[in-house]
Amino acid sequence: MSYELPPLPYDYSALEPHVSKNTLEFHHDKHHAAYVRKYNDAVQGTDLDSKPIEEVIKAIADDSEQSGLFNNAAQAWNHTFYWHSMKPDAGGQPTGELAKKIEADFGSFEKFVDAFKSAGATQFGSGWAWLVLDGNTLKVTKTPDAVNPLTSGQTPLMTMDVWEHAYYLDYQNQRPSYIDAFLEVVNWDFAAQNLAAA
Amino acid sequence: MEESQTDYLQIVISFTYKGWKITLDQGELDGQIIYSAWADNEQCSAVAVPYAPSRRVAIQRAKQWIDRRLTSTD
Ligand SMILES: [Fe+2]
Helix, strand or coil, rough: CCCCCCCCCCCCCCCCCCCCCCHHHHHHHHHHHHHHHHHHHHHCCCHHHHHHHHHHHHHHCCCHHHHHHHHHHHHHHHHHHHHEEEEECCCCCHHHHHHHHHHHHHHHHHHHHHHHHHHHHHHHCCEEEEEEEEEEEEEEEECCCCCCHHCCCEEEEHHHHHHHHCCCHCCCHHHHHHHHHHHHHCCHHHHHHHHCCC | CCCCCCCCEEEEEEECCCEEEEEEEEEEECCEEEEEEEEEEEEEEEEEEECCCCCHHHHHHHHHHHHHHHHHCC
């Protein structure tokens, strides 16, 4: 079934100064929109067309002949998940069950931050950094290109896009500065909801 | 929440380089025309160059992106 480009869940300027209006306009209206269009064009008329996009992603992750479709499906999904992983006036530290679980599984919130920053900074080339639930344990992972944790049975809680197009306008090649900025707007409520629903 | 503007790519040129299709897209940023370059092959569709000030720079950086990619996966 065709996947609809969701509107940003906040105004384009809502994440400033951390993520600029210009970046969100290009990233959402051009880059994400193009992935959605490419996915819809490619899935139309195939056996997979009746499935929700998450099912398509899981169904074809290991099929090398479908890697083009997988790429566009996963990029379409990942970006939607990424928009929700940020929100205005957010950042700081999580609370409640998520805070307890981060403390238990990483040792401390600071250790989680170190692991997350490291995953984002060391993902070679293009990709994503994730907080996931793997079994009953929280983990930080990084994935190349479009790959997402749904394909390895993990539950994504939040993600950070570390493709150059996510930060170049604001931070040029300074990916670590963008990672710091992301953590100023990270949406812990979204991550907590995903944990509660897992 | 603002309406998304889904009329997104303004393709200005498209050509093949080392098995990849490079597509230049034109946009406007603070009153200036800027370009981005997509690189597509059978497996991957990527924003190879997010923003460049001219077509020439966009094409040059897109080719460099593909060259790096081919080197890193060889
Ligand atoms: Fe992106």
